[in-house]
Amino acid sequence: MSDPIIYADIISQPARAVLSYCEILGLKYTLREIRLFRGEHLTEDYKKISATQTIPSMVHGNLTLYESHAIMSYLSDLSPIGKNWYPEDRVQRALVDCYLHWHHFHIRLGCGIYLFNQFVAPVLYGKSSDEITKMTSDAREDAFIMIEGILGQGLYVARTQNPTIADISCYAEVVSLSQINFDFTKYPNIKTWMNKIGEIDGVKKIHQRFFKLTFKPKL
Amino acid sequence: MSDPIIYADIISQPARAVLSYCEILGLKYTLREIRLFRGEHLTEDYKKISATQTIPSMVHGNLTLYESHAIMSYLSDLSPIGKNWYPEDRVQRALVDCYLHWHHFHIRLGCGIYLFNQFVAPVLYGKSSDEITKMTSDAREDAFIMIEGILGQGLYVARTQNPTIADISCYAEVVSLSQINFDFTKYPNIKTWMNKIGEIDGVKKIHQRFFKLTFKPKL
Incomplete structure (x- = not known):
């Protein structure tokens, strides 16, 4: 093929x-x-x-x-x-799947959809929505508190001992916020984790292209 | 265990x-x-x-x-x-996973979150949000057009030849709309599919308990 x-x-x-x-x-x-x-x-x-x-x-x-x-x-x-990166062991895979499904209404909603509503919607539709700003901000805060706690246990975002596709997906969303100078002070474990995931070869290669397109990340 | x-x-x-x-x-x-x-x-x-x-x-x-x-x-x-129900074949599993991830911002958003905003939020928070009503209604219409087309090809919702966990998840969301007399006239394939999935033994047993709790389904 x-x-x-x-x-x-x-x-x-x-x-x-x-x-x-x-x-x-x-x-x-x-x-x-x-x-x-x-x-x-x-x-x-x-x-x-x-x-x-x-x-x-x-x-x-x-x-x-x-x-x-x-x-x-x-x-x-x-x-x-x-x-x-996507373990075959039944329990480990379930943990990764659990993160990947949780991601949509938490990390994706709180980062990607938040940024879309704040910065793209005004260009496309003439305005952002206050109610969607609130919904996405609430989702992000809940999600970050949860992730911060998991990372604080020495685990990766899917509650695994090693990084998985969950970390790659999560990183791609969260790093976008650094482009708008999002304040990560409340989330020291997320900052440390971002630096670590951002150094993984393939992640670094792709995101270097992204940072050049936009701004420099400020963590 | x-x-x-x-x-x-x-x-x-x-x-x-x-x-x-x-x-x-x-x-x-x-x-x-x-x-x-x-x-x-x-x-x-x-x-x-x-x-x-x-x-x-x-x-x-x-x-x-x-x-x-x-x-x-x-x-x-x-x-x-x-x-x-969750095929081991790589391609078939990918189709099911594709549906299961797509579900969140389409079927779940357009059915479950729509219903929450319309009927539960007014009780909990004193009002529903017009912007969230629009967002969830738009998501549902896009999702239903897509599903209607897939079903029209003689496939199940995950583009498979046989029913999978994708159909069970989708059914549980979509059937809730029949409780508020949602008009399925535009979606004859979805109506036929709902009747078929609703007759599967385990689905029927659990949903009979649900229908007793609330109303009778009107399709």
């Missing part, structure tokens, strides 16, 4: 998570850039590839996947080191 | 999905009822079990899981028929 094709934009948190993971796994893949701010995800051509018209998506043989976490789980089987 | 303990309230969509799946798998499990409307999920005792204080959660040996989809994935390994 040919290499997976990843449709992505480095500006997107879930896309950076998938690209970071491709690099970590040392996979051969084809990157097709779909620029969100140019509306390239909204074209009829892209709709034929991704029914949801979201970023990232993946095509591998006859399989088309959207949703970054499903893509990362699938890619794990394509490399011998995938099982280090 | 002793049987899994499931903490649940039949009023909760994700809890009904997990309980339906326990029944389908024929698992021995202990049900501990945690009544949301009595605030039993907010007690210190429950916080010791579920750090997120959400419903459902599961304890099995030393493992504690929240997030219904992670629980359902884990339970699949406890029964020989689990692989029928």
